[in-house]
Amino acid sequence: xxxxxxxxxxxxxxxxxxxxxxxxxxxxxxxxxxxxxxxxxxxxxxxxxxxxxxxxxxxxxxxxxxxxxxxxxxxxxxxxxxxxxxxxxxxxxxxxxxxxxxxxxxxxxxxxxxxxxxxxxxxxxxxxxxxxxxxxxxxxxxxxxxxxxxxxxxxxxxxxxxxxxxxxxxxxxxxxxxxxxxxxxxxxxxxxxxxxxxxxxxxxxxxxxxxxxxxxxxxxxxxxxxxxxxxxxxxxxxxxxxxxxxxxxxxxxxxxxxxxxxxxxxxxxxxxxxxxxxxxxxxxxxxxxxxxxxxxxxxxxxxx
Numbered sequence: 017x018x019x020x021x022x023x024x025x026x027x028x029x030x031x032x033x034x035x036x037x038x039x040x041x042x043x044x045x046x047x048x049x050x051x052x053x054x055x056x057x058x059x060x061x062x063x064x065x066x067x068x069x070x071x072x073x074x075x076x077x078x079x080x081x082x083x084x085x086x087x088x089x090x091x092x093x094x095x096x097x098x099x100x101x102x103x104x105x106x107x108x109x110x111x112x113x114x115x116x117x118x119x120x121x122x123x124x125x126x127x128x129x130x131x132x133x134x135x136x137x138x139x140x141x142x143x144x145x146x147x148x149x150x151x152x153x154x155x156x157x158x159x160x161x162x163x164x165x166x167x168x169x170x171x172x173x174x175x176x177x178x179x180x181x182x183x184x185x186x187x188x189x190x191x192x193x194x195x196x197x198x199x200x201x202x203x204x205x206x207x208x209x210x211x212x213x214x215x216x217x218x219x220x221x222x223x224x225x226x227x228x229x230x231x232x233x234x235x236x237x238x239x240x241x242x243x244x245x246x247x248x249x250x251x252x253x254x255x256x257x258x259x260x261x262x263x264x265x266x267x268x269x270x271x272x273x274x275x276x277x278x279x280x281x282x283x284x285x286x287x288x289x290x291x292x293x294x295x296x297x298x299x300x301x302x303x304x305x306x307x308x309x310x311x312x313x314x315x316x317x318x319x320x
Contacts, residue, residue: 080198087191091175091216095130099145101162102134175218185221192225192232204297205305206235213240230287237306248302258299265296 097103106129113126132145138155151158168174168183176182179189188196191208200207210223215238223234237247245252253261272289304310 082198085194085198089178091171094147096162098130098132099147100143100160102130102143102145106130172218175216175222179222180224180226185224186226188226188228188232189223189234191223191234192228195232196228202301204294204301206294206298208232208234210234210236211239212236214238231290242308244303244307247306248298252299261296261299265292268292 097106106127109127110129111126130145132147134143134145135152136143137152140156140158142152142155142158142160144152144155166174166177168177173183176185179191180187181190191210195208208223216222220236223236225231225233239247241247256264269289269292272292276286276289308316
């Protein structure tokens with residue numbers, strides 16, 4: 017008898033919530049009956065019914081106000097007490113050793129106040145250090161959160177806390193949650209992309225989907241080489257053209273769906289089928305998306 021594991025139950029539950037959002041989106045667009053008809057006319061050997069229905073595109077759970085989210089994470093960046101989070105008490109206790117319950121005994125030089133001056137900026141009064149003379153001019157466009165804290169002193173667990181909210185890699189990263197909640201308007205590119213020069217500390221656990229469906233996992237792109245053809249590994253087939261690849265993929269997907277139909281439903285297997293289809297569509301879209309030379313001069317100047 018087929019046994020459901022705890023992980024599989026969570027995966028299916030996550031997928032079910034996603035389909036609720038998809039059904040709502042289709043219904044509001046008047047496409048639900050069309051999609052249902054297409055499903056009824058689809059056999060297990062149909063090469064790509066998911067692609068036809070657009071089921072590979074995450075749907076939002078509600079009408080989001082945000083169109084896109086860009087998260088800049090600077091591993092090893094300047095301390096918060098030198099940038100946006102002034103701590104006047106550091107002056108008072110300069111040089112003293114911390115007391116109380118500590119993760120490990122301190123052997124350093126004690127408390128050290130920031131060498132930088134802080135000031136309030138804009139009508140909102142956002143406090144920044146003198147390190148940001150240009151950013152401070154846009155203070156009223158920023159929301160600075162200073163209420164988050166953790167008692168984790170080490171880098172690797174701290175990274176997991178920052179990205180996943182847990183010391184163990186057992187929960188989805190916030191990028192996966194954003195993709196899950198906001199959805200995507202593009203069926204030919206991943207909804208969640210990670211840009212990093214090489215593999216960062218901790219690595220793929222920082223963009224893991226955990227118990228959410230696999231389509232919400234981050235797609236890592238190594239930015240060490242900015243050549244468009246090298247940014248996305250194996251984005252082009254070395255000797256098959258697009259039509260030949262399409263025929264090859266159709267055969268493979270037909271076999272995959274027949275295999276899936278003969279066995280108990282497996283969310284991981286469905287995600288693999290969807291990933292193959294997305295990889296094929298990415299061959300053209302990815303190279304265009306990462307080609308900065310296509311951007312206008314004014315756009316490039318805005319990004320510096």
